[in-house]
Amino acid sequence: MNGCRSDAIRREGGLLVKRLDSKRALIIGGGGDGIGRAITRSFSAEGAVVVVADAQPDRAAEAVDEVRGRGAEAFAVTGDVRSPAELGDMISRAVADCGGLDTLVTVVGGQVAFVPAVRLHEMRDEDWDTVYELNLRYVARAVRAVLPTFLGQGGGSVVSVGSVTGLMAAPRQAAYGVSKAGLVSLARTVSAEYAAEGIRMNVVAGGAIATSVNPAPDSPVPEIPAGRYGTVDEIAEAVVYLASDAAAYISGQQLVIDGGVSSRGPFG
Ligand SMILES: NC(=O)c1ccc[n+]([C@@H]2O[C@H](COP(=O)([O-])OP(=O)(O)OC[C@H]3O[C@@H](n4cnc5c(N)ncnc54)[C@H](O)[C@@H]3O)[C@@H](O)[C@H]2O)c1
Structure with a gap:
């Protein structure tokens, strides 16, 4: 990696109106072809220098190539978030090469792709641990690592x-x-402990979001008040907002992007 300086961003017309201008962002799971890639794309379009962290080097490289192809700056780091050493290495490389870090985005997660969907009494301990590791434990580790x-x-x-x-x-x-x-x-604990020091954490909670592993049906979806799956760009937009200075007074919150699913009552 050559280092990610904020002055590496291409400025157009001398006007700096991008919402994440000059921010240095590490996007863990920013490769992929779904939500992670959409966040990488949106962060870059909004002026951030992005470091794409992913377990799959080809995915990270492809995301970086896409960003650079649009004239912006991005870098790749690879590792498995389940390994504390590899996670720590990805974070320290991003921080060292960028000379700091303004935003950490965690995308890696899920269940369907990793373990069988079974009822509680059928769930094996090791499957529980896998899901916990891939959705919460590494996030807590990453947050603790960037706090200093x-x-x-x-x-x-x-x-x-x-x-x-x-x-x-x-x-x-x-x-x-x-x-x-x-x-x-x-996120609530980060808010309570660190808001006075300008440190925020928020969560973007997606409903059914159309991706290659969760494709949207062709017909309307009656179970969703909006009648359709959400898009990866709708999630990315919320992540950009919460990472931007426009959300400077928002911390410890969850922004739900679900087409109204979670606000339904018993009769509809
Ligand atoms: N698709 C949905 O309907 C939906 C809904 C709500 C929330 N989400 C959440 O969105 C996130 C994932 O989005 P997506 O399905 O679009 O995936 P994605 O296409 O964004 O892929 C995530 C990336 O994580 C990488 N990755 C996987 N395991 C890794 C590991 N151990 N270490 C490092 N990198 C790893 C993959 O290589 C991939 O590039 C998850 O947190 C999931 O819970 C998805």
Whole structure:
């Protein structure tokens, strides 16, 4: 990595109106082809220098190539978030090469791709641990790792991709629901402990979001008040907002992007 300086951003017309201008952002799970990639794209379009962290080097490289192809700056770091050493290494490389860090975004997570969907009594301990590790534990580690940098530079923010599954019952996804709910608790604690030092953490909780692993049906979806799946760009937009200075007074919150699913009553 050559270092990510904020002056590496291409400025057009001398006007700096981008919402994340000059911010240095580490996006863990920023490769992919779904929510992570959309966040990488949006952060870059809003002026951030992005460091894309991903377990798959080809995905991270592809995301970086896409950003650079549009004339902005980005860097790749690779590692598995389940390994404390690899996670720590990705974070320290991002901080060292950027000379600091303004925003941490955590995207890695899920259940369907990692363990079977079974009821509680059928769930194996190791599957519970896998889901917990991939949705909450690494986030807590990453937050703890960036806090000294944020404290040293007088502020910073974390945005974690959560899920409405953390707001309600999570049949056949208990560990996923518990872990996503835990993200909100973590955000509240970060807020309580560090808001006075300019450090914020918030969660963006998605409902059904159309991705390659969760494709949207062709027909309207009556279970969702909005009648459709959300898009990855709708999640990315919320993450950009919470990472921006426009959200400077928002911390410890969960922003729900679910087409109205979680606000339904018993009769509709
Ligand atoms: N798709 C939905 O309906 C939906 C709804 C709500 C929340 N979410 C949340 O969105 C996030 C994922 O979004 P997505 O499904 O669009 O995926 P994505 O396409 O954004 O991919 C995530 C990336 O994480 C990387 N990754 C996976 N395991 C890793 C590991 N151990 N270490 C490092 N990197 C790893 C993958 O290589 C991939 O590039 C999850 O947190 C999920 O819970 C998704």
